[in-house]
Amino acid sequence: MSALYTAVATASGRDGRAVTSDVKLAQPTALGGDGAGTNPEQLFAAGYAACFASAMKLVAGKKKIDVTDVSVTAQVGLVANGAGGFGLEVTLGVEFPDEIPAETSRELLDATHQVCPYSNATRGNIPVNIVVE
Structure with a gap:
């Protein structure tokens, strides 16, 4: 089966950055992070x-x-x-x-x-x- 659409994202981890659009990743405060991102x-x-x-x-x-x-x-x-x-x-x-x-x-x-x-x-x-x- 052939995909109708494929989204691609590259991430360096939960506290890093994802590249697909301008998305900054951050650990949520509930897990000990600063929550300063998605x-x-x-x-x-x-x-x-x-x-x-x-x-x-x-x-x-x-x-x-x-x-x-x-x-x-x-x-x-x-x-x-x-x-x-x-x-x-x-x-x-x-x-x-x-x-x-x-x-x-x-x-x-x-x-x-x-x-x-x-x-x-x-x-x-x-x-x-x-x-x-």
Whole structure:
């Protein structure tokens, strides 16, 4: 299968610099850093939220549902894996306009989770919780 798009970034570590655009990386204060920049979890959260929202627009468009005002917030947690390493956990909070019924919202979330590339990449690898806010 050929990639439709490939993003490329080079990084020197959590306290270094990433080259793809002008992104300065910094260790978060919760992990002992100065927090004076972006960290990989923030980048992952931004990517997942944007990707999930875009996938939802695709899914909703096929069902003739307007999701123009839908908002997706990704919370990415860095967690100890119990073996001396680390893993991630994700909560996607999706805010729908009031006019979209709860049952329709849940159907859209389930369908989007099957389409979104981030969801497909993480499925079975890290816990992803999707909630309606």
